[in-house]
Amino acid sequence: MSKVISRDGTPLAYARTGEGEPLILVGGAFSTGTAEEPLANLLAPRFSVVTYDRRGRGDSGDTAPYAVAREVEDLAALIEELGGSASLYGMSSGGALVLRAAAAGLRAPRIAVYEPPFTVVPGTRAEKAAYTERLNTLLDEGHRGAAVELFLSAVGMPAEFVGQMKRAPVWRSFEALAPSLAYDDAVVGDGTVPTDRLADVTQPLLVVSGGASPDVMRDAARLTATSAQDGRHRSLPHQTHDVDPRELAPVLAEFFAAAA
Template identity: 55%
Template structure:
């Protein structure tokens, strides 16, 4: 990240830009930094000025206590100001929940696109989210970062054998380093349910996208966003999973953001 901006509370937010044109900010999800969405910036930068950034508490960005979701919205406000005062937003997974919050807060946002925000639209989803919150909080409070990462991976549906394999891999140390930010994403998701009052207040056009190879509830969560936002629309990407391929997603976002 070669640039920095100061959020309202003084926290330094690291970001980088590529391309020219209307500003687009890409927002990563849980267990990730700006580098995770950087591959998507490559095709988008042919049409837009694209910014990727490290959310607070990750990568090259700073952290301040106590954490509050409102601070992350202020981080986006600072980025939008640094990019000229208006931007379109794209968020993946829980990053999508963050950009929906930002749009609902009244920031100068042209359009919003989200990919598979994991709202708990399935039976028992709210209870599962509550149990995850309790166990995650305990693990992080007790310094059990590895256990926190395991909890998150189970929440995503990863098989136990794969989780244990990951724990023995070289990448595990990096995952433990970023584990405290899991609490941030959990706070962004709230109770896990699609926040109807917040979504109905969004005035910017919203595109909710899901991959056809993802679980059915992911599609229903995307449809719920599209149905609830006054200017919402839904799109399914053939053959894609939660780990969407940038070259498949980019043309859809380009078309939407160019409107």
């Protein structure tokens, strides 16, 4: 992997594949750049696709204290490395980060996100605040496994499945990435659709959701799209939050090709 240095001195590991207009893929919770490789390989025939380890993950560094603005600066450093302009795609909380970056004015001709983890359910701010406090307490005390359990429970994973995962090899990698859960949590904010911030997003925005995802996620995706100045929503039939990259790639390719 190649490295680029962010504004605060943090090294970021990235990989580039394909030829064409630059496109950066931004992963969500528990993901490093390798998680986006299947999608990157499908898009590489038409774009120069960059995957990267967000700060605090994989081969990238980390610099305390964390701030969402530093992750926006990370994307700015990657964009500068690619020539000063690159479209952005973000998965889940990576999508929330992409929207933050776009609202901050980064040079991205087009942006797309898949199911950023916002909600339109009233009265959820207090519940989200309690989750944030508990998550940060567990991480501050070094209880990474408990922090992973808290996150998985919060996203609706049944306790029996969590128990099975704790006995699987993947659990060790989850614990290694546990501190970054606080970063994702900060990016998402209070959990509601950030309509005021989205009003500052001026470039074409595509918000994709799964047709088989819960109504609350699809409703949040639609509101995210309509809150931006040039947003549109697309639903992928039979897909859930665990979207099949083979179904997603053609939709993204069509959208991003329009910028060429």
